[in-house]
Amino acid sequence: MTISRLSLVNFRNYAQMRLDVGDGLIILSGENGAGKTNILEAVSLLAPGRGMRRAALRDMARQSGAGDFAVAAELNDTQLGTGISKEQPDRRRTRINGASAPTNDLAEWLSILWLTPAMDRLFIEGASGRRNFLDRLVTALEPSHARNSARYDATRRERNRLLAEERAPEAEWLDALDGQLVQFGSAVAEARARIALALNNVLAKADGGLFAAAELLLDDGGLCDENSICDALSASRQADRAAGRTLRGPHRADLTVLHKTKKQQAVKCSTGEQKALLLSIVIAHADLIAEQRDMRPILLLDEVAAHLDPGRRAILFERLAAKGGQVWLTGTESALFDGAPSNAQRFRVVNGVVQAQ
Numbered sequence: 001m002t003i004s005r006l007s008l009v010n011f012r013n014y015a016q017m018r019l020d021v022g023d024g025l026i027i028l029s030g031e032n033g034a035g036k037t038n039i040l041e042a043v044s045l046l047a048p049g050r051g052m053r054r055a056a057l058r059d060m061a062r063q064s065g066a067g068d069f070a071v072a073a074e075l076n077d078t079q080l081g082t083g084i085s086k087e088q089p090d091r092r093r094t095r096i097n098g099a100s101a102p103t104n105d106l107a108e109w110l111s112i113l114w115l116t117p118a119m120d121r122l123f124i125e126g127a128s129g130r131r132n133f134l135d136r137l138v139t140a141l142e143p144s145h146a147r148n149s150a151r152y153d154a155t156r157r158e159r160n161r162l163l164a165e166e167r168a169p170e171a172e173w174l175d176a177l178d179g180q181l182v183q184f185g186s187a188v189a190e191a192r193a194r195i196a197l198a199l200n201n202v203l204a205k206a207d208g209g210l211f212a213a214a215e216l217l218l219d220d221g222g223l224c225d226e227n228s229i230c231d232a233l234s235a236s237r238q239a240d241r242a243a244g245r246t247l248r249g250p251h252r253a254d255l256t257v258l259h260k261t262k263k264q265q266a267v268k269c270s271t272g273e274q275k276a277l278l279l280s281i282v283i284a285h286a287d288l289i290a291e292q293r294d295m296r297p298i299l300l301l302d303e304v305a306a307h308l309d310p311g312r313r314a315i316l317f318e319r320l321a322a323k324g325g326q327v328w329l330t331g332t333e334s335a336l337f338d339g340a341p342s343n344a345q346r347f348r349v350v351n352g353v354v355q356a357q
């Protein structure tokens with residue numbers, strides 16, 4: 001899982017850019033607003049989903065709202081590409097080896113994990129952000145999870161539309177939709193539970209001395225298989241009708257992270273501890289992917305070095321390099337990466353121009 005060439009056209013502040021890279025650490029330094037995070041965001045679009053910023057597609061174009069953009073990558077003999085056209089700025093198109101493909105198929109080729117400053121608020125904001133975070137972890141290991149989640153959401157939207165109508169929907173039609181929700185919802189819930197358990201096993205064996213010892217607690221409301229979801233939908237149909245929406249199901253699940261050493265929930269930890277917990281989870285997840293898929297995922301670590309003292313930064317860089325794979329890091333100052341290995345690939349980003357150092 002290594003990008004050998006990244007190409008951008010009309011993406012954010014890049015009119016055109018081509019970057020040749022290899023395995024190991026890729027360090028992008030430059031002032032705020034230079035375009036470092038834009039490169040990481042482009043890489044994140046080579047996986048299913050809305051990218052690491054979850055921005056609207058039309059806002060990613062260099063002419064925001066009125067232009068097109070393209071992101072392409074070469075992985076040995078494989079070419080991946082995604083972007084939008086001026087005619088359909090809200091529709092993302094994806095190509096694999098020159099042929100059109102569903103965006104979710106990108107997960108068959110690349111696993112991409114990221115940690116951004118915006119994720120520092122993950123533990124104190126709503127449950128939807130934590131569900132999205134967990135679903136990205138699951139999809140990186142089980143690409144079918146993205147399809148099951150999309151089908152579950154589409155079916156739930158259709159069910160909500162019927163529930164919100166003034167005239168009571170036919171029971172047979174709701175039964176059919178409930179059957180689909182049970183099928184896709186159970187697949188989603190079971191995949192989340194599998195990955196949470198597997199991650200906890202990896203985290204339990206990890207050295208928590210550098211960062212924080214984390215444990216994932218999945219709150220699925222007891223809706224973890226076909227029978228429980230089916231019973232919940234049947235029991236809440238009258239309440240759903242009154243509310244005009246589906247009140248129970250995997251779409252209401254939440255993720256709690258525990259600081260095991262302190263026996264404290266992440267939401268009650270300091271900002272630095274929360275960052276450390278996230279970093280521990282992301283690195284453990286990368287280890288799990290390497291173990292199960294026999295290849296390491298691409299890591300995108302945006303401004304992560306600024307939150308660590310020099311000693312911890314050096315240890316982090318050493319560990320990332322030792323584990324192998326491709327890791328993209330950003331920072332405002334090149335001095336933040338003084339402890340990085342000598343073979344790290346270093347680039348300076350200045351106003352949408354990338355120069356090798």
